[in-house]
Amino acid sequence: MSTKWDNKKKPVVIVGAGGAGSALARSLSQTLDRTKYELVLINPRPLHVVLPTTVRMLVTTADNLDKTALIPYDKLFVNENGTFKLGKVQSVSSEGAEGGEVVLESGEHVPYYILVLASGSHWPGPTTYPDTTEGVKEHVDSWRQDVKNAQNIVLIGGGAVGVETAGEIKTEFPDKKVTLIHGPDNLVNDTYTLKYRQTLERRVIKQGIELLLGEYVDDIPARTGPEVKTRSGKTVPADLVFVHTGPRPNTEFIKTSDSLGPDALTTSGFVKVKPTLQLAEHTNIFAAGDIIDWKEQKQVFKAAKHATVIANNILKLLGGQPLKPYQGADEILCCTVGRNGGVAHMPMFGGLILGDWAVKAIKAKGLFVGPTRKGMGYTS
Numbered sequence: 118m119s120t121k122w123d124n125k126k127k128p129v130v131i132v133g134a135g136g137a138g139s140a141l142a143r144s145l146s147q148t149l150d151r152t153k154y155e156l157v158l159i160n161p162r163p164l165h166v167v168l169p170t171t172v173r174m175l176v177t178t179a180d181n182l183d184k185t186a187l188i189p190y191d192k193l194f195v196n197e198n199g200t201f202k203l204g205k206v207q208s209v210s211s212e213g214a215e216g217g218e219v220v221l222e223s224g225e226h227v228p229y230y231i232l233v234l235a236s237g238s239h240w241p242g243p244t245t246y247p248d249t250t251e252g253v254k255e256h257v258d259s260w261r262q263d264v265k266n267a268q269n270i271v272l273i274g275g276g277a278v279g280v281e282t283a284g285e286i287k288t289e290f291p292d293k294k295v296t297l298i299h300g301p302d303n304l305v306n307d308t309y310t311l312k313y314r315q316t317l318e319r320r321v322i323k324q325g326i327e328l329l330l331g332e333y334v335d336d337i338p339a340r341t342g343p344e345v346k347t348r349s350g351k352t353v354p355a356d357l358v359f360v361h362t363g364p365r366p367n368t369e370f371i372k373t374s375d376s377l378g379p380d381a382l383t384t385s386g387f388v389k390v391k392p393t394l395q396l397a398e399h400t401n402i403f404a405a406g407d408i409i410d411w412k413e414q415k416q417v418f419k420a421a422k423h424a425t426v427i428a429n430n431i432l433k434l435l436g437g438q439p440l441k442p443y444q445g446a447d448e449i450l451c452c453t454v455g456r457n458g459g460v461a462h463m464p465m466f467g468g469l470i471l472g473d474w475a476v477k478a479i480k481a482k483g484l485f486v487g488p489t490r491k492g493m494g495y496t497s
Contacts, residue, residue, distance in 0.1 A: 126155040127230035129431065130219055132206050133367075134160035136168075137406030137420035138235035139193060139493060144428040146194040154435075156199035157227060159219065161248045163203055164189060165493060168244070168417065170484045172281040172453070175243050175260040177289045179456070183257050185486050187250075192494030202227065205248070206236070209374040211399055217376065231431055234388060234404040235424075236367040238415070242360030244278065263340070267356035268293055271345045273334050274361035275299025276306070280317065281453045282359055283326045288455030296327045296353050298334060298345065308414055308448050310468035317452060317460045320472075324454050329353070337362075364415070366408040377402075383410050392442030394427050400434070403427045411445075417485070419446045453481040 129149060131138045142158045149156055167186040174182040190201045204221040209232065211217040216230040239245065243260050246253050264270065270286055272279045275297050283297045301307075303314040304321065321328060332347040342355035366386045371377060378398050382388060387410035389397055394409065396402045405423035407415045423443065430440040453459035458473025458481060490497070 126151075126153060128155045128157055128216075128228055129231045129233075130157045130159065130227060130229035131233045131235060132159050132209075132219060133235035133237050133406070134158050134162075134165060134190060134201070135235065135237040135406060135420065136417040137237075137424045138233070139165055139190075140421045140424035141233060141235065141405065141428055142199055143193055143195065143492060143494070144424060145431065146196070146198040148428065148432060149198065151198050154230075156194070157202055157229075158190070158193070158199060159202045159204055159206060159221070159227065160190070161203070161205040162246065162253070163250055164253060165489075166246055166253070167484065167486050167489045169480070170486060171244050172278060173285045173456070173484060174257055176264050176282070176285045177261065179289070180484075180486075182484075182486070183254065185490065186484070187253060188490060188493050188495065190493070195494070206370045207373075208370055209234075209377060211374075211376045211402065214401060216401060230401065231434070232402045233427060233431075234368075234371065234402065234408060235406045235420075236370070236408055238364030238407040239367050240364045241362050242358075244361070244364075263357050264290070269342075269354040270295050270357045270359070271342070271353050271355040272297045272359040272361060273337065273345065274363065275301075275304045275328075275330070276361060276363060277450060277452050279359070279361035280304060280321060281459075282361065283321065284324055284454035284459065285456070287324050287326055288457070291325060294327070294354075295325070296329060296355075297321065298329045298332050298347065298353070300331070300333045302331045304328075304330070305450065305452070309450055309462045313450075313460065313462040313468055313470050316470055317454075320454050320458075320460050364407065368408050393430055393440040394423060394443050395430075395440070403430070411443075413445060414448055414450070416449075418449075422446050451476055451480045453484075456481055 165188040170182045170186040207222045208220045219227040272283050283295050287295050304317050345353045345355045368386045388404040388408050390404050390409050394403050406420040426443045433440050447464045451461040459476035461471040461476050463469040
């Protein structure tokens with residue numbers, strides 16, 4: 118394979134065009150020498166979904182999010198220095214320092230010199246979007262209609278996505294009964310202070326949402342219920358059920374890729390990385406976003422930080438310079454409870470808590486649509 122790149126550009130391939138992959142592609146399109154390298158971004162969906170908007174987009178037509186939060190990749194590459202390839206990855210092969218191939222389900226083989234794995238998460242319930250433009254739009258319309266028609270709505274999982282979705286439903290439809298079921302005794306998780314979690318609970322209750330804490334649902338019912346039964350025996354009527362029990366890493370294609378080695382993934386399916394975000398046994402393969410085995414909460418803004426580190430390290434690797442490590446990120450949580458506010462956790466001073474005014478300004482008003490569009494090359 119040593120002659121594979123003779124008289125050819127060496128491909129830098131990114132698998133996954135979510136928060137990490139898109140940010141990385143944008144950055145590299147500005148810095149990679151196009152006379153030497155070919156930038157390729159592979160994704161199974163032709164649209165970037167601004168995931169923080171899911172909690173509102175599936176509930177209401179407010180803010181026209183189905184027009185602004187579903188973003189094509191046509192303006193992503195600066196000066197058209199890059200190629201978007203639509204396809205789902207089946208496996209990855211490695212032949213050492215000279216690269217390898219990404220194999221798509223279509224049968225196409227995409228060679229790489231440097232590879233970045235940024236394939237994101239599999240989400241349960243409505244946060245999983247189809248891979249076609251038409252399918253995405255049908256998905257959005259279908260959930261909106263179901264929310265409109267339901268009177269008793271149950272959400273399983275009181276992490277940030279569950280809380281935010283419940284808040285959006287109660288804001289748009291204050292007369293509906295909204296019940297949020299969460300296994301632990303407090304909302305979200307113990308990454309955040311007990312004071313913050315209890316403050317968030319009070320804000321959720323103030324919104325008119327019924328909380329069932331310390332209750333587990335072992336048998337997830339169908340989308341339309343008709344009821345949800347908890348482990349302790351409680352029964353909650355449910356015309357509509359949202360499942361927000363947390364994502365799992367989208368790494369099945371890595372598991373089937375024998376040439377990456379048996380130790381590429383943890384037992385939970387996360388990619389093992391060095392502090393430089395390289396795979397331990399493959400210096401020309403990096404990983405970013407939700408799929409990496411790193412002790413931090415999985416959030417979009419952290420994926421963007423991964424992208425910054427990897428973009429710089431790819432240039433250093435190509436230039437024969439020492440790479441720099443990822444230093445981690447602060448555990449910030451800005452949890453909306455409807456369009457008009459929520460509760461935010463800042464790690465400084467032992468856990469600073471901010472309320473409605475700050476959350477509305479930071480997140481609830483725009484759900485990061487504007488900055489995301491700008492980061493993908495759109496001016497409006």
